[in-house]
C-alpha cells in the first residue's frame with residue numbers, strides 16, 4: 219500500500235497509547251510514524267525485501283512491547299511503537315498488490331519477501347494496488363482516529379498524509395507513462 223496509508227495506520231495504532239499514557243504520546247506517535255516509513259526506504263534498493271521483515275519485526279515487536287509494559291519510558295515506548303508499526307506495515311503490504319510499475323496488470327505475484335522461508339509471499343490484493351481507490355479509502359478511514367485524538371503537529375501530519383494520498387491516487391495510473399518517458403522505454 220502507499221506510504222501515507224502506512225503512516226496513518228501507524229498513527230492510529232499509537233492513539234490508544236497516547237490516550238492512556240499522555241506522557242508517552244510523543245515517543246509513541248514518533249516511533250509509530252518512523253516504523254511505518256522505514257520499511258519503504260528500500261524502494262531505492264530491492265523494494266519490499268531489503269527493509270521488509272514480516273517475521274522479524276513481529277518477533278522484535280512482541281519483545282519490545284513486553285519490555286515497554288514493564289519499563290514504560292519514552293525510549294521503550296518509541297521502540298515498541300516503531301516495531302509494531304513496521305510489523306503491521308509488512309502485513310499490510312501482503313494484503314495489497316505487487317511492487318511493479320503497473321501493478322493493475324498483475325505481471326508478478328510478489329507482495330513482500332519472507333526472509334525466514336526465503337521466498338516471496340504472494341499478493342492477496344484485498345487492496346488491488348498502491349494508490350488504488352481502495353488504498354485511498356483505507357488511508358481515509360485510518361486518518362479519522364488520529365485526526366480526532368491529536369492536536370498540533372501530529373494532526374498536521376495527518377492532514378499532509380491525506381493530501382499526499384489523494385494526489386498520489388489521482389496520479390497513480392499516469393505515473394508509469396512518466397517513468398517511461400524518463401527512462402526512454404515507451405514514449
Ligand SMILES: [Zn+2]
Nearest residue numbers: 257258266311
Ligand atoms: Zn512497504
